[in-house]
Amino acid sequence: MPEPVFRGLPDLLVRLAVAPTSAADPPAASPSSTSAADNHAQLRRLLADPVLRESIEVSSGSLTHTLERLERGEAIDDRSWERALKSATRYLLRMAQRPTPFGLQAGVAAAARGGRGAFSAGRGAP
Numbered sequence: 001m002p003e004p005v006f007r008g009l010p011d012l013l014v015r016l017a018v019a020p021t022s023a024a025d026p027p028a029a030s031p032s033s034t035s036a037a038d039n040h041a042q043l044r045r046l047l048a049d050p051v052l053r054e055s056i057e058v059s060s061g062s063l064t065h066t067l068e069r070l071e072r073g074e075a076i077d078d079r080s081w082e083r084a085l086k087s088a089t090r091y092l093l094r095m096a097q098r099p100t101p102f103g104l105q106a107g108v109a110a111a112a113r114g115g116r117g118a119f120s121a122g123r124g125a126p
Helices: 036-047 050-059 061-071 078-097
Strands: 011-017 106-112
Touching (some): 036 078, 050 078
Antiparallel strands (some): 011 106
16 A cells, blocks of 8 residues: 555644634625715624724725724715725624734644544634
8 A cells, every 4th residue: 555645744734714704694784785884884894893893994095094084084085984984894704704914814824633523613622
């Protein structure tokens, strides 16, 4: 019998999305089909998450600049609000669904091989 080409090691690293998949539940309506006030409220709710906000700050200088203007209360047209909401929503979706190594949208966790196929994640997971 030939020698195996690869040998499994006992320790593993797993790349995971950093936000829970529930964070990616779609909003009730797309930004373009809601009122400007709804867009404003939705964007404020998204940005209340400090992890999402930091991720955006690290990843997109232009979006961060727009968000800072919004927070200072500067007058910004509704189209800019809508674009900012769509962009922030895309970052949230990436954080919840794609473990790509971009900015703070991806995480790495230690894993161990076991005797059966199983997966658990979170604090205190076996």
